[in-house]
Amino acid sequence: xxxxxxxxxxxxxxxxxxxxxxxxxxxxxxxxxxxxxxxxxxxxxxxxxxxxxxxxxxxxxxxxxxxxxxxxxxxxxxxxxxxxxxxxxxxxxxxxxxxxxxxxxxxxxxxxxxxxxxxxxxxxxxxxxxxxxxxxxxxxxxxxxxxxxxxxxxxxxxxxxxxxxxxxxxxxx
Numbered sequence: 001x002x003x004x005x006x007x008x009x010x011x012x013x014x015x016x017x018x019x020x021x022x023x024x025x026x027x028x029x030x031x032x033x034x035x036x037x038x039x040x041x042x043x044x045x046x047x048x049x050x051x052x053x054x055x056x057x058x059x060x061x062x063x064x065x066x067x068x069x070x071x072x073x074x075x076x077x078x079x080x081x082x083x084x085x086x087x088x089x090x091x092x093x094x095x096x097x098x099x100x101x102x103x104x105x106x107x108x109x110x111x112x113x114x115x116x117x118x119x120x121x122x123x124x125x126x127x128x129x130x131x132x133x134x135x136x137x138x139x140x141x142x143x144x145x146x147x148x149x150x151x152x153x154x155x156x157x158x159x160x161x162x163x164x165x166x167x168x169x170x171x172x173x
Contacts, residue, residue: 019083029080033092036072040097043068070143073119077139078131086123086139090116114149118142
């Protein structure tokens, strides 16, 4: 199955398989997305107590606990190593998390989209050719920056005024 509309050709003129998705790629990416959604669902509840404690003692450091929500795209990109894998796995995990139910509702899907794009962009910058630790770390950071951008954007609209993130964004130093 080829999900790409433009497939690079090899020197012989045959399509390159480097960027085409096989059925096994779709199945494995889907399994990664579903498995990560289970992690998301557990972490949705598990982070609350440590997040509240860290947030009360050291405001802003609660973001350090967001890592589990960023792993689907990084794992998907590292395993599948094809365009769209990071976005697909992160978005699938977010959709399942939202459908099962969590405290953020449909915003979870938007978050998954942006986080998946953040990881995807890093893999794209490296032309889907390098999957070493520095690239994986950058992909995780790219996913986290996407989440940060969502919060900043929502806070600017006033949608988060009832939350600490919205009130903190309103304070200009």
